[in-house]
Amino acid sequence: MEGYIGKILRVNLTDGEFAVEDIDPDLIRQYVGGRGLGTKILYDEIDPAIDPLSPENKLIFLNGPLTGTGAPAGSRYMVITKAPLTNTIACSNCGGSFGPELKQAGYDGIIFEGCSEEPVSLWINNDEVEIRSAIDLWGKTTHETDDLIKAEIEDKFVARDTQIACIGPAGENMSKLACIISNKNRAAGRTGVGAVMGSKKLKAIVVRGTKGIRLADGKAFNTAIKSAMDKLNAGPxxxxxxxxxxxxxxxxxxxxxxxxxxxxxxxxxxxxxxxxSGETMAETIVTRHKGCFACSIACAKCTEIEDPEFKxxxxxxxxxxxxxxxxxCGIDNLGAIAKASYLCNELGMDTISVGGTIATAMELFEKGYITEKDAGMKLNFGNAQALVAMTEKMGRGEGFGAVMADGGARLAEKFGHPELFMGVKKMEAPAYDPRGVQGMGLQYATSxxxxxxxxxxxxxxxxxxxxxxxxxxxxxxKAALVITFQNLTAIIDSAGLCLFVALCPGFLYEEVQGLLNGATGFNYTVDELVQAGDRIWNLERLFNQKAGFTKEDDTLPKRLLEVPAGPxxxxxxxxxxxxxxxxLRGWDDGFPGKEKLAELGLE
Amino acid sequence: MTFKQYLPEGSSEGKAKMSLDHGATFGDILKILDIPIELPKIVIINGVIQISDEINARVLIDGDIVSVFPPVGGG
Structure with a gap:
């Protein structure tokens, strides 16, 4: 195999056994890698109807064929599992350097099965694989975990280059908002994948890899990199x-x-x-810029808050x-927002869902459905102190924070007003109101x-x-536009690239095709990649169907469907x-029928 | 890149009030502020994004709120 290693590590946490398995190259070709291939493995190996926090769920870390190859923005690893927050398929995607290091160690990914009785971490040093006790790390934040693991490694240069993916207290508590953190501040953020890691008592994966990555056609790959870099450098x-x-x-x-x-x-x-705003952030709190592995964009911003209250x-x-x-949340205090974000990274929670849940709680509070006695604090809109305090309580599972740590949908339902939850399939919506950008509404409903x-x-x-x-x-x-972006995204993700490449004019299938063909030698046509994107989307949909979802779940909060707003x-x-x-998807009654399945080879 | 350097005196937080002749167009604002015509990527008038290629000829009326952005993205 080239680009991809063709090897996956399977670890059974119940009995502590592990084995290295070959990946079928035909499957890689059909599903590209990462998100696509991981979904195929999960679909074949688990019953989608299981409880996501049961030992029967599997947790798959998987790179794309471009991860770690030097392809621009090719840093991503993906976590594929059944999602605790949504009960759907989960694929959460993370940058930084963990994915590239895992590939350098000789693995495209790791499949975790079962559940350990005691907290453990998995240590990988090229061919050496070891399950170690993580009792001493349990309860620690992601930053403490990172520091403690690196302190254990004698050689300081090896320690520096070692990469870690871990959970914080939120994952240990199986908060449905828990994420997995790498490089202290990069997150496989959404859908609660950190809770699955917590349910398996897996605190951290520690990787050191020094092997090379073989490419199918170095010259073609370099040409593709140059073309991609020219676009990224010219794209404003x-x-x-x-x-x-x-x-x-x-x-x-x-x-x-x-x-x-x-x-x-x-x-x-x-x-x-x-x-x-970003402009205010740049003028006031940004201290330096930072990028993921092999990324010229460097969108990450290191920040510092001096205000003693949110230092x-x-x-x-x-x-x-x-x-x-x-x-x-009606909060204009950048210091408080930054502080709550830092806490999410340290405690291991998805910042979007935490914000969405607190905003829901604030509306419930303002309308009198949650009281100060319930929450242990005033949760009024604009209360910057409450944002920070509640984020910490959610991350540590303390007091009312433990109730809120399972997300806004369950919270709003518990207090009798599910209509105040602003999300779909129990996941909090991101920051674009679809009443003024209609395609995003269709996207939220069908994602x-x-x-x-x-x-x-x-x-x-x-x-x-x-x-x-x-x-x-x-x-x-808009239906066609949404489908085009959904299928393209499935390919960009599965390849191991960061989605931000698609914010560059003209960075579409052809660029990904050039990089993939140089790396893998598969000689993909664009049509084949378009179909692979469609295949991945349809397989995810099939997983959700088997998990019990119906087309009635493809909807939006009542407020967005009934109350006019926006421009x-x-x-x-x-x-x-x-x-x-x-x-346009070719679905009968909301799901792929026989004809569509045959077209995609999914019978 | 930001448009800050093109803001007229007396503006704050990236906002300025302008008095224009009757019948002035969006393109006239760019000329008055010396903004190169090819720079604005995203133009919003009264909260509505403008997708027309003829935006520079759009006649403005009293009270219009015009927002201009260079190419941005994120998410």
């Missing part, structure tokens, strides 16, 4: 906006477009957006959680892991005009888009 978003301001560069524009979730989506613009340093916040923790922006980022065309300009307020053509003073007209979406 990837060469200027993201390097200078990071993702929060979006705050002002999303606010000006009146699609900025505010006060738990009761409003779509925020009077104090300027105080929490701290770390990375972020990112656009999504600036909004979910900021305007959606295979619940309300998500990075499964089909139609914002790229509907607002940002990256590849072409499309009117965000109309519904015509067009419209609702999200999902009913106009969804039937066309199913039709």
């Amino acid at each position: 978003v990837t060469s200027e906006a993201l390097p200078a301001f990071g993702t929060p560069v979006l705050v002002n524009i999303v606010n000006e477009c009146n699609i900025l979730p505010t006060y738990n989506w009761q409003s779509s613009s925020y009077e104090n957006a300027g105080k929490i 701290g340093k770390g990375e972020g916040p990112e656009f999504e959680n600036v909004i979910l923790m900021g305007s959606s 295979n892991r619940g309300a998500c922006h990075v499964r089909g980022y139609t914002m790229a065309n509907e607002i940002l005009g990256v590849h072409e300009k499309v009117d965000p307020l109309i519904t015509d053509g 067009g003073n419209k609702v999200c007209e999902l009913d106009k888009m969804l039937p066309e979406y199913y039709k």
